[in-house]
Amino acid sequence: MADTVVFETQKLSVGYRGKALIRDIDIRLNKGQILSLIGPNGAGKSTILKTVTGQLTPIAGRTLIGGRDLEAWPRAELAKKLAVVLTERVQPEMMTCFEVAAMGRYPYTGRFGALTAKDKAVVWDTLRRVQADDIADRDFGHISDGQRQRILLARALCQQPEVLVLDEPTSFLDIHNKIELLDILLETARVRQTAVILSLHEIDLAEKLSDLILCVRGDRAEKPDKPERVFTDDHIRELYGLTRGSYLVSRGSVELVKPEGEARVFVIGGAGSGLLAYRELQRKRIPFAAGILWENDMEYEVAKALAQTVIGCSAFQTPSDETKEEAVRTMLSCGTVLVAGDQKELNNKTNEWLVGIARQNGMRIVLSAGVLR
């Protein structure tokens, strides 16, 4: 089955008041694909989304929905192809959730907007899909943020669009609602073959959800690419200008700023046993060193992000004498040794040896970061 391009931009330049902010955006999206826009605050994600949905006039270039220019579509017809979930707060007076969702049938209803039996069936079906049929009769003004977002999504889905555009749909949602919302989007894309375009701040979720990622960076947008190519530590660090703290792609975790100063604690961990210690030392802002870790160890990346010094060696190898020497030197320069590692670790020979040297030198040895200040 040949893929069909349902959404396309050609050399699109977006901006305000005739001034281009981002130039030459080229996107091609097939039916059922999900494209996420990521990038720092103020990079222009919303500007792009507003332009491709017709809220802003493009500075140059074209946006094509179903092969036809956005401006060339008759309004009512376009509303059957393209639906949006916006960031703006919606505060209608005395409207039930059902009524809000049913507004999505606007392009399908007649002169007075009366719902036919078919329209009602679509609305109820959609409310069940977003698991909000139980709040259908509640006043839209008196529900939680999570419920509100489901209803607004239901409203957009009631338009039965081929392209769905959402601007930061997960803001203000708790983790449960985030997962649920993204799951509905995934179902919409895969089962209904709707192309989904959204901006996300949670890059870990963007990586897991998207077929394509568009990195937006203030003055330009990169070529949309597959997540595995976009998500490298260096690329993300550069995109968001992370100079302190870091994002570890392999773990999908955000690490806070590493404690500054001379390392005061040497952590002996391995196979994930040191993770808690690293985090706790980071919270207490105690600078530390760590070693000796295999470079494929699950905690190696975190240690790199948080420790002043990490002594590592190649995976599944016994450390070389130079590495051992360096480890001893680093350890002795710290006042305290924290033994986090389980004695049954694969490289415990080296660890035991290190602990032994610490004892010989009369270093303070602790088993958890809890006692340190």
Added chain:
Amino acid sequence: MTKRLTALRALLVFALLGVAFCAIFVLNVNTGSVSIAPKEILRIVLSGGSDGSRLGNVIWKIRLPRLLAAAVLGGALSVSGFLLQTFFRNPIAGPYVLGISSGAKLFVGIMMVYVLKYVPSVPFWAVMAAAFGGSMLVTLFVLLFAHRVRSMAALLVIGIMIGSICTSVTDFFVTFADEANVANLHHWSMGSFSAVAWPNLNVIMIIVLIALGLSFLLSKPISAYRLGENYARSMGVNVKLFRVALISLSSVLSACVTALSGPISFVGVAVPHMTKLLFGTSRPSLIIPGSFLLGGVFCMGCDLIARTAFSPSELAISTVTAVFGAPVVIALMIGRQRRRSDG
């Protein structure tokens, strides 16, 4: 199931409004310095015109036009208020509150004071045109400023300020005008349903009913507009055209009222709000006819009080509407504030 309940409630409210409308209508015709038996009233009204008798004259020349004016203009003000509230997405908006009535008054005032110097009498269509021009102008002014403010209170302040400017300019012209013309103007600007002439009333009734019909035709886009301009556009509403239609219709409606009876306060804010509470929804296809009916009932009621409370002297209609309407505005503000701090 709840859908059916909503429909039942709507039907019930309409029935209630219908009964209230008829009741207050009859009561109003029947009340006054000359009391007339209901049977007699029915005969006179159904005869289709004054038979020249004293009672016939009282009903056909004094009470009936006044009553119809109160009913139609009350309805017009309410619908005008509802359209403005939709437009500004603000429940506090109304022709009087936003200074639109004062703008109409200014234009009519200038015309009465100056044109009367050169021609013996001003034709009613000219008064209408002046009122419409004033309404539109002030609306556009408010729009210009409202563009920059989002809060309900700020819009209110802008409206009051513009209203005050219009009033002081009117006063300025009045100060330098002919005594005779001023008396005329003063009576008119106090707002009253009395001394309404049939031909003028007929013109107004036709215009109001047309504007009401057109407003009703807009109920679908109004419905979508409740979610905000951008959502409305995304669903296929031609927002630019829609906004022009809203402003024009609300200006025509409030100009009709001002031209015939002078500015009348708070009806435009209070009645749509009460209507929404009655129906338990803000669905425009119910609220537009609903607030027209309730506006009629409200103004007929207020006029009855204005006529009879301190009989034989009469109160200005705004005096009475303000007593009932202003508290609704205050309640709205407080309710909004509470909702915001809740959320």
